[in-house]
Amino acid sequence: MFGEMEVRSAGQSLDVGTPRQQTVLAALIVDARRPVAIETLVNRVWDHTPPADPRAVLYSHLSRIRRLLAQAAALADGTTARIERRHAGYVLNADPDLTDLHRFRRLAEQGSDRQRGDDVRAAALAEALGLWRGSPLAGLPGEWAAQVRDSWHQRRLDAVVRWAQIELRLGHPALVIATLPDLAAEYPLVEPFETLLMRALHATGRGAEALDRYSAVRQRLADKLGTDPGPELRALHQAVLHGELPPAPRDPVTTVRPVTPPAPRPRPTASVSVVAPHWPDLAPPDGNESPTTPSENGPLNGPLAPDHSAALKPVEPGSAEEPQPPKTSSGRVDAVGTDTPATDPLATGTPPIRVRLRLTPRRTMLAALTAVVLPAAIGSVRVFQRDEGNELSSVTPSAPASIPPSVESAQALFATAQKLDQGGRAKEAQAAIVDAVRLYDELIKLDPDRNAPPLAPAVIRALGRAGVDFSVSEAVLRTWLVNPVYTPYPAISQMLLLRGWQLKAPVYLDVIVSNYERAPGITSPRNVADVRVDVLKAATLEGSNTRYGTQVRDFEQLLEP
Structure with a gap:
């Protein structure tokens, strides 16, 4: 191959x-x-x-x-x-x-x-x-x-x-010097190669050559990418100049940057943030009520997020802050990528809809996102206020019936889950993770090439909080997570997060995936619905035993109480 x-x-x-x-x-x-x-x-x-x-x-x-x-x-x-x-x-x-x-x-x-x-x-x-x-x-x-x-x-x-x-x-710097130059020539923009080669040259008393390599790579990065060397390479250059290299950390997480920077994408005029459509409920975690079942209060019922009242300030009509959605040549407002008739309750006589969003202890972040971003998308004016009951009121014309989910919504949900977890509110954090993962699943099904890359870092951080790390570099893991059509990593990562498992000791994600795929009669999953929980438990248990040399037989023993 x-x-x-x-x-x-x-x-x-x-x-x-x-x-x-x-x-x-x-x-x-x-x-x-x-x-x-x-x-x-x-x-x-x-x-x-x-x-x-x-x-x-x-x-x-x-x-x-x-x-x-x-x-x-x-x-x-x-x-x-x-x-x-x-x-x-x-x-x-x-x-x-x-x-x-x-x-x-x-x-x-x-x-x-x-x-x-x-x-x-x-x-x-x-x-x-x-x-x-x-x-x-x-x-x-x-x-x-x-x-x-x-x-x-x-x-x-x-x-x-x-x-x-x-x-x-x-203590084999000569072996590194004999091998890395050819590889550095093959991958001329990979900074870790230059960092390691400079360390090896300095270790063999060839500090001047190490400085020459730094000058060459700095010029190459400027010519090809218009950037300067990264902080690690710059710090190493200063250390070589002073002749005092700090010891390299043991098994650092290595990030190998892409050869060329990604082309910037134009930002949409209006950012739309809504709750994703309904997904089939997954099997509930053992012994617990399913965190994925919608409540009677609807999708805005979620974990308590930090107070966002400062962001919900009144917007005066005609002010510079009033949202101005783009219009097509036909005079229609293009809010979500399709032409929809502009709706003005004052001009048409349509009575405004009074919406009251109860700030329950769950999913307040979603309520804030929907209240702030959605008006900009539909081109309406909203005035926000809180009453003594801590309720949020707004006046808005009717919104379009169907608005696609957005990457920003998913990123905000992942961030909310992280803050809740850091605050010791594990159950509310898990509820936010469930919402974030479901929205992530919807987004990568809609457009994996556009939506998967910006969400991969948030998925990796969420896995880390659950006790799932990786033995490859984060750059490699991101490559796998942004290819849901070709790799099982997005589907298995989603299931790990949806189950709400908190591992006592970290287990490698790449080993879990490898163990899962080796199970007899198993097809490599491309959708979260295809992931078998029993096989995933066995794969995680095997990965933990292999990593730590243990003989644990019960998966539950791996989990935090």
Whole structure:
């Protein structure tokens, strides 16, 4: 899988067929021993432009791949890799370790395991990096292949940085100097490479070369990105100048920045914030009332948020602060991306609707968001006031019947949950998390490419508060979380948060996912409704026992009381 796709058996390289056939085989290899639905295969191979009869073409490719695997088995004296048809899709039944991609994953996980010695970890990472022969799936077309390439480039960067950190800690700077320059030339904008190389040069008495590398990377970043080096690299430069390098922290969280900065997106004229539509209720946590059941008071019933009365100030008509929504050429107000008739109760004689929002001890943040942001979207004027009963009153014309959810709403809910959790209000924080996760699920279904990236950091922080961390860099984890179509990470992360589990000792998310996907008869989930809670518990329990060398058998023993 690294470099051009190749199938070898008994020392012979076999013909893997056309690029489309190679993509079919790759789509099965990535999920080895797990069923891949026919629809998923079609999407991975042809993106959005399948042939007239994609299933017939797919069956033809699968037939040729079966013959290829039979040829490989004959050369290897019966060692088989075969394709099986199951009710959930097609399965490539083969030992994942026969594939360089999966072997890399296993070795990288060993190199990230802090329970192992540094010598063992460095050797595992060096073996993993030695498997790299070039860009994964080189020459294969399509969005899915591009996503795989991007994901595994990120994993490679993370493995290189972790390997170099361990080798420096072991006192092997010469090995780092011999390896990193070529990689730094291949990835010229990855600052952690330069940081580690400068440390290695300084450790071998080559401080002047370290300073030269800093000058070169500073100029390169300015020319290519228009930015300065990051704070870590700048601090290291000053330390080299003074000849006093602080010791590198043990296993720091490494963030490998993208090669190019993301293009700025234009901000919408009107930001719309509402509660997401109804989702099917999930099974309640063991022994507890389900936190996902809507209350009789509706979606504005939620955890108590900080007082936002200062933000709800009166807005005078005609003032500079009065919202001015954009108008289309037809004179209609475009509030949510579609043309809707402008509504003015004073001009049309329509009586205003009097809305009273009770500030109950739950979901006050949602009430504030809906009250403040929604008027800007529908172009109306609102006057807010509080009475002695701590009720919030507003006057508004009728709002559109359907307004899409917004990223800002989800971010605000995640932030509210964090504040409540920090304030020791665990039950209210969990109620806010449920709302945030449901809105997040709706947003990534609507537009994953636009909505998933800005919400990934909030999901990672929420997982951290639940006792779920990760052995890869945050940059790599974000890459997985922003690809709900191609990875199970968004679905499994949602279920972990919805269940409200609080782990006593952290468990790696990437290990949980790996354990889950290895369970017999399990299909890699792409929707939270497809995640089986019993399998998720077993995967988490196995991840905890592996990490801490324990033999816990009851999942409940992992949880805070």
